[in-house]
Amino acid sequence: MNEDRKRILGMLAEGKITADEADMLLDALGAPETAAPVAPPSPSTGWPTGPSASGTPKFMYVKVTGNDNVDVKVPLALLRTGLKLTSLIPPQAMNQINESMGEAGMSFDLNNIKPEDIEDIIASLGEMEVNVQSAEGDHVRVFCA
């Protein structure tokens, strides 16, 4: 029997506390401690902190810090293959896509993006950096490295 239990039982024997109070105290001693949720190790600890100064960027990073912490890493190869895919879409379907994008306010023709321009577009993304500071205190950074 540990010291705390002995002390509670002693207080009960001396009449300092009632049997119900002793029961509550003993229950409290036996209850497992509620551990605070522990955040899993962040995968972003090894990520670059800014745009790559040289070379072709491999990933696009989105980092949100402040009230919420969000880290997103997307391979730029997805963009490369996605742009190549647009050149294989049948013309009728492509026209419908362009019309829908125009209605949504994105009026540019995907047919104008040539496969030979893809590498230049991706290389240019290496110099891109977006920094947004919200009124709520969140800081959003978008860059490629």
Add this chain to the structure above:
Amino acid sequence: MLWPPLFIIVSFVIVVTALVDFALVVTGARHHHYTLLVLTTMRLLAEVRGTQVNANHDDSHIRVDIY
């Protein structure tokens, strides 16, 4: 256990699109790249590998890693 049915379905789709492309070539259609379209779409799915998402809030932690 998802791979065997997926493999069968994908193989079937490739055979069908190859036949369609062959028919389109014979008829002289300008666009006859449906097989390539299917293969590039699969490559696009494969390129998703490496995507990581990590979101931490006060009481919730979300982590998604695509290998």
